[in-house]
Amino acid sequence: MIQTAAIVPGSERPAGDGSTGAARCAIILPDGSRRAAVVKRGPIGQIAAEAFAALLLRAWGLPVPQPFLVEEDPHPAFASADDGYPSLKQRLGLHGLPPGEQRSRAEWVACRIAVGLRTAPLAAAADEAIANHDRNLGNILWDGASEAWIDHAYALGQGSLPDANKLCDMARAVQASEQLLRSAVAQALALNRDAVELAAQEVPTHLGAHSLATMVSQRIANVANALISRFPTPDDLFSGP
Numbered sequence: 001m002i003q004t005a006a007i008v009p010g011s012e013r014p015a016g017d018g019s020t021g022a023a024r025c026a027i028i029l030p031d032g033s034r035r036a037a038v039v040k041r042g043p044i045g046q047i048a049a050e051a052f053a054a055l056l057l058r059a060w061g062l063p064v065p066q067p068f069l070v071e072e073d074p075h076p077a078f079a080s081a082d083d084g085y086p087s088l089k090q091r092l093g094l095h096g097l098p099p100g101e102q103r104s105r106a107e108w109v110a111c112r113i114a115v116g117l118r119t120a121p122l123a124a125a126a127d128e129a130i131a132n133h134d135r136n137l138g139n140i141l142w143d144g145a146s147e148a149w150i151d152h153a154y155a156l157g158q159g160s161l162p163d164a165n166k167l168c169d170m171a172r173a174v175q176a177s178e179q180l181l182r183s184a185v186a187q188a189l190a191l192n193r194d195a196v197e198l199a200a201q202e203v204p205t206h207l208g209a210h211s212l213a214t215m216v217s218q219r220i221a222n223v224a225n226a227l228i229s230r231f232p233t234p235d236d237l238f239s240g241p
C-alpha cells in the first residue's frame with residue numbers, strides 16, 4: 001500500500017514554477033523517519049491520478065519520485081519525495097526570459113534535452129497510456145545527468161487540457177521524431193499490463209483508482225498506434241496511386 005505521511009507543521013514553503021500551489025515541506029513517515037517532500041492539494045480525482053500514476057509509472061521502470069498520501073480533510077493530499085533537481089524550465093531559466101528569439105532558442109534546447117533523455121521513450125509511451133496531456137518542461141526534473149518525471153494531476157481524464165502527448169510535440173519541434181518514435185513504440189509494446197491493476201490495489205479504495213486502472217487497461221493495447229498517429233506522415237509515403 002502507498003505510504004501515508006504527516007507534514008511537519010510549519011514546514012511548507014512554495015515549490016517554484018507550478019500553477020497549483022505545490023509546496024516544499026518535511027514529512028514524517030510511518031516508521032518515524034523524516035523526508036523532504038513536495039505536497040500538492042486539489043480535487044480528489046487529481047490526487048488519485050497523481051498517486052496511481054506515480055505507482056504505475058514506477059512499476060514500469062520510469063524514474064518518478066516516491067509518492068505518499070497525507071491524511072487531510074475532506075480528502076488526502078498528494079506528496080512526492082523531493083528529488084532536489086530543478087525542472088528543465090527552471091534549469092534553462094525559461095520563466096525569466098521574455099517572449100522572443102532568445103526564449104525560443106532556450107526552449108528549443110530544453111526540448112532537445114527532454115526528448116534525448118534516456119527514459120524519454122518510455123515516458124512518451126507511459127504518457128500515452130495514462131492520457132497525460134501535461135508533460136511540459138516544468139514537469140521534467142533534470143540535474144544535468146539524471147531525470148525524474150513528475151506531475152500527473154492532468155492525466156487519466158482529469159482537468160480539461162486538450163489531448164496531446166507533449167513529448168511527441170517536442171520531438172517534432174526539434175526534428176527528433178524518428179529517434180523518439182522508434183524507441184517509444186518498442187517501449188509501448190513492452191508495457192507490463194499486469195502492473196496496472198497491481199498499482200490500483202496500492203491506492204486506498206475510496207480514491208477510486210480502480211476506474212483509472214480500467215481506463216489504462218482499455219488504452220494500453222492501442223498505445224503503439226496512438227504514438228505513431230502523433231507523427232503524421234505525408235499520405236504519399238505509404239499509400240500507392
Ligand SMILES: Nc1ncnc2c1ncn2[C@@H]1O[C@H](COP(=O)(O)OP(=O)(O)O)[C@@H](O)[C@H]1O
Nearest residue numbers: 015018019020022038065080081082083138151
Ligand atoms: N518530487 C519533486 N521533487 C522536486 N521538485 C518537485 C517535485 N514535485 C514538484 N516539484 C517542483 O514543484 C513544481 C510544481 O510541481 P508540480 O507537480 O509540477 O505542480 P503543478 O501542478 O503546480 O504544476 C515543479 O515544477 C517542480 O519544480
Ligand SMILES: [Mg+2]
Nearest residue numbers: 018138139151
Ligand atoms: Mg507541473
